[in-house]
Amino acid sequence: MFLAPWRSPLAHALHRNRALAYARYAQLATVRSDGRPANRTIVFRGFLENTNQLRFITDSRSEKAEQLKAQPWGEICWYFPKTREQFRLLGKLTVVSADDTDELLLKARKMLWHDLSDGGRSQFAWAYPKQLKTEPLEQTTPDPLHPLPNFCLLLLEPLQVDHLELRGDPQNRYLYSREEYDLENWSVEEVNP
Numbered sequence: 001m002f003l004a005p006w007r008s009p010l011a012h013a014l015h016r017n018r019a020l021a022y023a024r025y026a027q028l029a030t031v032r033s034d035g036r037p038a039n040r041t042i043v044f045r046g047f048l049e050n051t052n053q054l055r056f057i058t059d060s061r062s063e064k065a066e067q068l069k070a071q072p073w074g075e076i077c078w079y080f081p082k083t084r085e086q087f088r089l090l091g092k093l094t095v096v097s098a099d100d101t102d103e104l105l106l107k108a109r110k111m112l113w114h115d116l117s118d119g120g121r122s123q124f125a126w127a128y129p130k131q132l133k134t135e136p137l138e139q140t141t142p143d144p145l146h147p148l149p150n151f152c153l154l155l156l157e158p159l160q161v162d163h164l165e166l167r168g169d170p171q172n173r174y175l176y177s178r179e180e181y182d183l184e185n186w187s188v189e190e191v192n193p
Contacts, residue, residue: 001050006161006176013080026078030067056154084166089158096153113147124148
């Protein structure tokens with residue numbers, strides 16, 4: 001497997017910030033159907049095996065999933081407070097749902113479901129997101145071996161990575177990029193912060 005050159009600085013930031021539970025939280029920006037931006041917090045769930053794709057989860061009933069059907073591009077902004085680093089990862093997002101035809105992605109979806117906590121899985125059994133609340137949320141514990149149909153694996157395939165080191169004088173900034181269909185040939189430039 002080819003590791004992209006930005007993986008090492010990102011792994012270093014994750015390791016140095018591992019004591020901070022919220023260091024796994026990143027902001028994901030997508031585009032609404034009216035062209036306006038949408039932003040929300042998501043949780044990093046590691047990398048898809050043998051790839052440079054970042055794993056997250058989503059609910060097929062969410063606005064995010066609907067937005068990605070029309071416009072699969074998104075950008076993650078991820079700040080690591082202990083090391084004072086920011087990573088912005090731009091790329092295409094893939095929603096892997098229950099009706100996906102790729103067996104490897106379906107297997108990855110099922111494994112991620114299994115690895116979630118009971119509380120994490122139970123959120124996918126709640127009522128339809130963003131609808132008026134008419135009754136208390138039902139607290140059920142879904143089967144850890146069988147993902148609910150609305151549970152989706154969300155994958156980000158980065159095309160550009162902007163790494164800013166805010167610690168230091170001067171600060172350091174690196175831009176990593178590749179062509180859309182070339183997964184291995186990344187260029188790296190050191191630029192002004």
